[in-house]
Amino acid sequence: MRSVNLEKGKLELRQHQARPQPGSGESLIRVTQAGVCATDLALARGYMAFAGVPGHEFIGYAESGPFAGKRVVGEINLACGSCSTCAQSLPEHCPNRRVLGIAGQPGAFADYLLLPNENLHPVPDSVSDDAAVFTEPLAAAYEIPKLIHFRPGSRALVAGDGKLGLLCAQVLNEAGLEITVAGRHPERARLLPAAIRHSFGLLEADSPVLQPQFELAVEASGRPEVLARLIPGMLPRSRIVMKTTMERSHEIDLAPLVINEISLEGSRCGPFEVALAALAEGRIQVEGMIEARYPLAEAERAFAHAARPGSLKILLQMQD
Amino acid sequence: MRSVNLEKGKLELRQHQARPQPGSGESLIRVTQAGVCATDLALARGYMAFAGVPGHEFIGYAESGPFAGKRVVGEINLACGSCSTCAQSLPEHCPNRRVLGIAGQPGAFADYLLLPNENLHPVPDSVSDDAAVFTEPLAAAYEIPKLIHFRPGSRALVAGDGKLGLLCAQVLNEAGLEITVAGRHPERARLLPAAIRHSFGLLEADSPVLQPQFELAVEASGRPEVLARLIPGMLPRSRIVMKTTMERSHEIDLAPLVINEISLEGSRCGPFEVALAALAEGRIQVEGMIEARYPLAEAERAFAHAARPGSLKILLQMQD
Numbered sequence: 001m002r003s004v005n006l007e008k009g010k011l012e013l014r015q016h017q018a019r020p021q022p023g024s025g026e027s028l029i030r031v032t033q034a035g036v037c038a039t040d041l042a043l044a045r046g047y048m049a050f051a052g053v054p055g056h057e058f059i060g061y062a063e064s065g066p067f068a069g070k071r072v073v074g075e076i077n078l079a080c081g082s083c084s085t086c087a088q089s090l091p092e093h094c095p096n097r098r099v100l101g102i103a104g105q106p107g108a109f110a111d112y113l114l115l116p117n118e119n120l121h122p123v124p125d126s127v128s129d130d131a132a133v134f135t136e137p138l139a140a141a142y143e144i145p146k147l148i149h150f151r152p153g154s155r156a157l158v159a160g161d162g163k164l165g166l167l168c169a170q171v172l173n174e175a176g177l178e179i180t181v182a183g184r185h186p187e188r189a190r191l192l193p194a195a196i197r198h199s200f201g202l203l204e205a206d207s208p209v210l211q212p213q214f215e216l217a218v219e220a221s222g223r224p225e226v227l228a229r230l231i232p233g234m235l236p237r238s239r240i241v242m243k244t245t246m247e248r249s250h251e252i253d254l255a256p257l258v259i260n261e262i263s264l265e266g267s268r269c270g271p272f273e274v275a276l277a278a279l280a281e282g283r284i285q286v287e288g289m290i291e292a293r294y295p296l297a298e299a300e301r302a303f304a305h306a307a308r309p310g311s312l313k314i315l316l317q318m319q320d
Numbered sequence: 321m322r323s324v325n326l327e328k329g330k331l332e333l334r335q336h337q338a339r340p341q342p343g344s345g346e347s348l349i350r351v352t353q354a355g356v357c358a359t360d361l362a363l364a365r366g367y368m369a370f371a372g373v374p375g376h377e378f379i380g381y382a383e384s385g386p387f388a389g390k391r392v393v394g395e396i397n398l399a400c401g402s403c404s405t406c407a408q409s410l411p412e413h414c415p416n417r418r419v420l421g422i423a424g425q426p427g428a429f430a431d432y433l434l435l436p437n438e439n440l441h442p443v444p445d446s447v448s449d450d451a452a453v454f455t456e457p458l459a460a461a462y463e464i465p466k467l468i469h470f471r472p473g474s475r476a477l478v479a480g481d482g483k484l485g486l487l488c489a490q491v492l493n494e495a496g497l498e499i500t501v502a503g504r505h506p507e508r509a510r511l512l513p514a515a516i517r518h519s520f521g522l523l524e525a526d527s528p529v530l531q532p533q534f535e536l537a538v539e540a541s542g543r544p545e546v547l548a549r550l551i552p553g554m555l556p557r558s559r560i561v562m563k564t565t566m567e568r569s570h571e572i573d574l575a576p577l578v579i580n581e582i583s584l585e586g587s588r589c590g591p592f593e594v595a596l597a598a599l600a601e602g603r604i605q606v607e608g609m610i611e612a613r614y615p616l617a618e619a620e621r622a623f624a625h626a627a628r629p630g631s632l633k634i635l636l637q638m639q640d
Contacts, residue, residue, distance in 0.1 A: 085556060093556030236405060236413030245575045253569035257586035258562050260413065264584040266577035
């Protein structure tokens with residue numbers, strides 16, 4: 001099989017690799033396509049000193065195990081199952097975990113991958129392969145209403161109109177919130193339901209300081225300076241959910257968080273089954289977010305395209 | 321009457337001021353003593369471009385109104401009562417609020433002050449004048465168990481062994497948590513119940529990086545660099561409560577908050593009645609925290625003393 005290896009920032013296609021052999025409780029998955037995520041770009045820039053096969057947003061066919069012959073997607077955290085964190089049902093926080101395509105577990109930019117059976121979810125027939133690659137980021141978006149109970153009609157700000165911002169905005173709109181997306185790409189409004197306000201230039205360096213008006217904000221821009229700019233827009237006792245891992249640290253004035261008793265909450269993974277159900281019922285629109293497709297052999301071009309400012313989802317396809 | 325006026329960082333005793341006249345729904349309070357708080361020192365350094373009479377931690381006698389003749393303490397936020405924030409029962413966040421000794425309402429470093437009747441709490445007989453001046457900061461500490469429900473036996477870190485840190489540690493110990501106070505003053509251990517571990521040098525520049533072990537942390541040091549140092553000590557899904565308003569912004573790496581789904585929550589005021597009950601029942605020890613007393617006329621010396629690194633509570637006394 002083929003795999004794309006990343007080491008010291010260089011991507012390299014390796015041919016004629018041996019297929020991985022599933023161990024007990026694992027399934028072999030034949031990957032059909034996989035999305036390039038911002039985390040993959042960060043790994044290519046040196047984040048976490050990554051070396052190996054990246055890729056964690058995928059769809060494929062199980063070739064063995066309980067889902068053999070079925071299309072599957074997979075949760076990315078491989079917990080040890082025996083530590084105190086796992087005992088608290090927080091496998092995604094297991095300190096000994098491996099993470100598909102991110103830490104210690106070869107990822108999806110390859111013809112085949114392995115995952116534990118408990119990580120796999122069969123994909124309903126009504127979910128296309130294109131939609132299914134959004135399961136992982138959509139699940140992360142569905143973590144927000146799981147985490148926070150808000151009054152319907154509350155005003156929420158989604159900072160960022162990239163893929164994650166567009167997904168979070170749709171999920172919160174479905175939950176009954178009144179959403180403003182602050183983005184840099186006016187044309188993205190067409191990818192959102194009409195009820196969502198898309199606002200250009202609300203959180204830029206030269207934007208006027210926001211007035212307090214939001215009960216919830218989701219930071220999905222990945223730019224630390226945006227977090228500082230959205231804080232003045234938050235009402236007392238409001239909540240800010242950070243969905244993107246920022247590589248850079250940034251100077252932030254935390255005094256307004258104390259004075260206005262605002263909370264800032266990190267959030268990462270989310271419920272795959274909820275995301276798959278939403279995709280199956282057509283409640284969340286994702287296909288419009290696919291910008292380009294590249295064969296696996298052109299991973300380098302795919303990464304370069306994905307790294308262009310404002311690009312949407314770039315897919316790698318295993319069948320050339 | 322006399323009052324201490326602060327303007328452009330200069331304190332000045334003004335004699336022969338007219339006593340303020342209580343309006344409808346207000347009481348005149350004869351102040352007996354008042355504490356110098358870190359916020360007062362910040363105001364003297366120019367925070368909020370303050371001009372007026374500072375002071376907001378006080379005890380005095382009501383000279384008029386429903387509590388006439390009684391000892392009282394008072395909540396410091398004067399809400400407008402007619403805006404949407406007040407309608408949500410969040411008077412301490414009213415955007416039109418005045419704040420005793422901090423914004424728009426002359427404070428307690430004076431022989432008399434005015435407060436709305438609804439801000440006043442009569443002081444139980446068993447609470448000494450010395451204990452009563454701690455009501456406001458102790459109420460702020462009691463906001464933490466009101467805000468957060470935790471499992472008894474959870475490990476909590478209190479960063480800072482100043483007045484607020486010592487109060488927060490006692491409140492959380494009472495709530496059944498296992499407390500470590502990270503401080504700079506080893507001798508402060510004697511001000512804490514034996515069950516609380518007092519650790520010197522846990523969060524200094526040359527301290528080893530903390531290992532994840534705490535489910536709750538309270539930032540009460542007022543030093544932004546301490547916040548950055550305590551984050552590695554936090555377990556997944558843990559919570560950090562920020563109790564002190566930091567004047568400086570600081571560079572913070574927020575990625576661990578997302579990866580470990582940690583929340584950072586600002587918290588300010590708290591329930592006066594809960595604090596007064598704890599003082600009345602002797603559950604919280606405060607008298608040992610009084611370091612010195614100055615007559616009102618020596619406010620400048622009192623401020624200078626309070627500004628010494630590591631000083632505990634400094635009181636201003638109105639009867640010389």
